[in-house]
Amino acid sequence: MVYETFDAGTRSAPATTPSIDRRRPLRCHLQTMRRLGLPLLLALCGSTAAQPSTPAAHADAAAGAAQASQRTEESRMWMTVGERRFAITLADTEAARAFVALLPLALDMEELNGNEKHGELPKALPTDASRPGTIRNGDLLLWGSRTAVVFYQTFDSPYSYTRVGRLDDPSGLARGLGRGDVRVVFSKN
Template sequence: MKVRPLSVWSLCFGVLQAFAVPQMSAIAANANTPAERQIWMSVGERRFAVTLADNEAARAFAAQLPLTLDMPDLNGNEKHVKLPKALPANASRPGTIRNGDLMLWGTDTLVVFYLTFESPYSYTRLGRIEDPAALPQVLGRGQVRVTFAKE
């Protein structure tokens, strides 16, 4: 059987498409670079970088920014507040909560954790506060005003 050049070209193009097109669509789907997933949390004069999780809830949270929230203390290890709009939740039980975790409880309660401890509760991960060592001192024990912004 004699193969015509057009058939060989079609075969090569089909193979190229099978491998190249999914890679290009994967690149487009992951256009969320770390810089695009970074937001800021400010408490008084202190500013903390926050790296958002790569999930629908974190993207919906970022879409609400900027937000200035008065966050009361709960249990001596977290600040919490009801958000103006509910977020899509995909909760799971993390077991260990870490200082610097930014989580969603239910669909509309934002939680900033400033101590590490074990928890039986389920949360949707929104992100992680970078360099959280100063959080216990900065957040303190009472209510605190926290601003979340993209810049």
């Protein structure tokens, strides 16, 4: 704890250089630290004292990691264009779940406006359209209920779409999709 020195006999302001009052016992400093949130700080830093180190705790941690890995796999699919493969993280939407139910799926996608490829789905999917404002390179969206759209440029748009997912790394997407129409394969693995 830092204290300022002040001489009550003078009319000057407290010293601007803080000093530590070494006369106060360590216990008082620790109490002040606790009051200022030391337990929270230790918890945020991952103190081993706050976490049990039993075999059951390790098993719980391993099970949690396995579940997180499974959730990651469940929320991911792949898009292949020629020899290039892109990972897609799925949105938490009914449309995304319905899209995954169609996999594996090969779509002949047409070029449009120099910023997207679009293809007709075999059946209509649930929609929850909204105006994203800005479309991002790597967005996989649903226009209407049957048109899948992969965007390979970032731009502003007044149109409404339902989110399906987003490419994890869209670098090279424009080159991979090429200038014309293209066959795109979506798969779960």
